[in-house]
Amino acid sequence: MNYEALDFYEVDSLLTDEERMVRDMVRDWVDEEVIPNIENACREGIFPDEWRVALGEMGVLGAPLKGYGCPGLSYTAYGVICRELERGDSGLRSFASVQGSLAMYPIWDFGSEAQKNYYLPKMATGEWVGCFGLTEPDYGSNPGDMITKAVDKGDHYLLNGAKMWITNGTIAEVAVVWAKLDGVIRGFIVEKNDPGFTAPEMKGKHSLKASVTSELVFQDCKIPKDRILPDVKGLRGPFSCLNNARYGISWGAIGSAQACFHSAKDYAMSRIQFDHPIASYQLVQNKLSWMLREITKAQLLAYHLGEKKDNGNWIPEHVSLAKMNNVDIALEIARVARDIHGANGILDEYPIMRHMANLESVKTYEGTHDIHNLIIGRHITGIQAFTREA
Amino acid sequence: MNIVVLLKQVPDTTAKISVVSGRINEDSVSKWSMSPYDEYALESALQLKESTNGSLIAITCGPDRCAKMLTDAAAVGADNLIHVVHEGYLDSMQIQSLLSSAINKVGADVVLCGKQAADTNSGSTGPGIAELIGAGCATHVSEVKYENGNFSAIRLNSSGSEKISMSVPCVFAFDKGLSELRRPNVRGIMMAKKKDITKLDAGELGVTVSESEVKLISHASPPEKAPGQKFEGASSIPTVVTKLRDEANVI
Numbered sequence: 001m002n003y004e005a006l007d008f009y010e011v012d013s014l015l016t017d018e019e020r021m022v023r024d025m026v027r028d029w030v031d032e033e034v035i036p037n038i039e040n041a042c043r044e045g046i047f048p049d050e051w052r053v054a055l056g057e058m059g060v061l062g063a064p065l066k067g068y069g070c071p072g073l074s075y076t077a078y079g080v081i082c083r084e085l086e087r088g089d090s091g092l093r094s095f096a097s098v099q100g101s102l103a104m105y106p107i108w109d110f111g112s113e114a115q116k117n118y119y120l121p122k123m124a125t126g127e128w129v130g131c132f133g134l135t136e137p138d139y140g141s142n143p144g145d146m147i148t149k150a151v152d153k154g155d156h157y158l159l160n161g162a163k164m165w166i167t168n169g170t171i172a173e174v175a176v177v178w179a180k181l182d183g184v185i186r187g188f189i190v191e192k193n194d195p196g197f198t199a200p201e202m203k204g205k206h207s208l209k210a211s212v213t214s215e216l217v218f219q220d221c222k223i224p225k226d227r228i229l230p231d232v233k234g235l236r237g238p239f240s241c242l243n244n245a246r247y248g249i250s251w252g253a254i255g256s257a258q259a260c261f262h263s264a265k266d267y268a269m270s271r272i273q274f275d276h277p278i279a280s281y282q283l284v285q286n287k288l289s290w291m292l293r294e295i296t297k298a299q300l301l302a303y304h305l306g307e308k309k310d311n312g313n314w315i316p317e318h319v320s321l322a323k324m325n326n327v328d329i330a331l332e333i334a335r336v337a338r339d340i341h342g343a344n345g346i347l348d349e350y351p352i353m354r355h356m357a358n359l360e361s362v363k364t365y366e367g368t369h370d371i372h373n374l375i376i377g378r379h380i381t382g383i384q385a386f387t388r389e390a
Numbered sequence: 391m392n393i394v395v396l397l398k399q400v401p402d403t404t405a406k407i408s409v410v411s412g413r414i415n416e417d418s419v420s421k422w423s424m425s426p427y428d429e430y431a432l433e434s435a436l437q438l439k440e441s442t443n444g445s446l447i448a449i450t451c452g453p454d455r456c457a458k459m460l461t462d463a464a465a466v467g468a469d470n471l472i473h474v475v476h477e478g479y480l481d482s483m484q485i486q487s488l489l490s491s492a493i494n495k496v497g498a499d500v501v502l503c504g505k506q507a508a509d510t511n512s513g514s515t516g517p518g519i520a521e522l523i524g525a526g527c528a529t530h531v532s533e534v535k536y537e538n539g540n541f542s543a544i545r546l547n548s549s550g551s552e553k554i555s556m557s558v559p560c561v562f563a564f565d566k567g568l569s570e571l572r573r574p575n576v577r578g579i580m581m582a583k584k585k586d587i588t589k590l591d592a593g594e595l596g597v598t599v600s601e602s603e604v605k606l607i608s609h610a611s612p613p614e615k616a617p618g619q620k621f622e623g624a625s626s627i628p629t630v631v632t633k634l635r636d637e638a639n640v641i
Contacts, residue, residue, distance in 0.1 A: 058573065
């Protein structure tokens, strides 16, 4: 079944030639290498290592970063890459988001010149995988109260604490870990073989099964002094990373939604009930029409946000709105697509149930749907509603 | 070493083709792609470029839309891009005279192309160009190498394979090759964006496009497939057997 991406308003005609070439490159790769193998990867619960290699070879990791061997593409191109990857699977897009926006970006923006030169080229090629340690078992939406802490021991830092829900953790060579140093949140680069650092994989997920999710455990973990990120203090550090990742997700979710729409439309056209294709019935057309409507709005939102990111004319609340909306509609589209597929919708012959289960995670990570509502609520009213301790 | 690859943009194999008043309606083609055999020629040309440290020149002939395909070729490693711009129908001879003039203009040690284009299937470009530029030609090749000052190629057929050697200059028309066309990468795409396409028309090539020897009278869609036949019950077995034997010729 040849993939024709739904693009009702021809939003992709606004892309540059270069952005379209990048789109086609990633889309072809997803068709040839990801779609045929994704169900097996999910069943085995693995992120195929060939995908890491291919992403590095295509040169899409850390897409919008410039210099140090990074691609130097536009934010719009980064969004398009996320969309095409997530059309394959959210776990695949998660890998790229974490590598680029959460691990490479903080080193690129807040790292020393030596850190950038040492880590970024190898991360851009995918040789070194990165992960990002912010969330803790007891501190998810409220990272500011994190427990993990670093102590200055003169010639090194000593790190203690635990992080949870860390994409790429077990396969990462490099972890960007946020911990409190004298009560202030700082970023530290932890390497796989640092003493006192382990990254056990979390098993038993019903979602993002083709993605590695881990805990990061630091027990008197010794970190050389030159591994602190010198140029950022406080929550601004991790939040800057999250804003870039959330931006990518706002595009990525469209890819999932397009995949679900594509499958639902095809199924509805060929599934005969009461002597006619179910696509000929008004209730099914209503569902398809609603899907097209929401996808089109999401595409316009993402494209315009991309322009704003590229112009530097954006605020985090813009990103919150797009992440929240686009993931929300993608999840709802996956559910409605499952409905159109009837019983077949639960089979892995169709991508529906996998996208649906994935999007449950995507709705929660990188700022839950509710938290994004609170971010926008604060923007509207000027009153923060995250905590009662104002 | 100048390596020339000839590329043709054709309707993608997945695109629906509609015929309006006896002509293919090009405006309705949703996606244009590089002809698949040309992709094998391009991959082999890239490998030759790498093994000989040569220069790879990609040439196409066709309307403006074909420029994108040249940029795609640059993204995987073509060094120079030449677009012989021509709108409208050309017969095989006319195309060959335009392309061979462009080839002579740049000078080629070797020319690679697909054995036939996925749309017209005429299969005459390789041999026709070889004739016009005074080069030897081998068709249906799957692999080309440069060894000791000569080119060698593998030709596959149903009875096995044949290895041949040819002196410079020569033309190879590709069947399905050993390796699929490589995927571009971001670096290649960004370089391709900066690469100029040399646009030439018949006048600049010194070619007078004479009146076509071949008149295209009309296109027609293939006849619709007859619907399948359905038989129910054991009593239909003799009918099915008769049909399988006499109509389908499978037993």
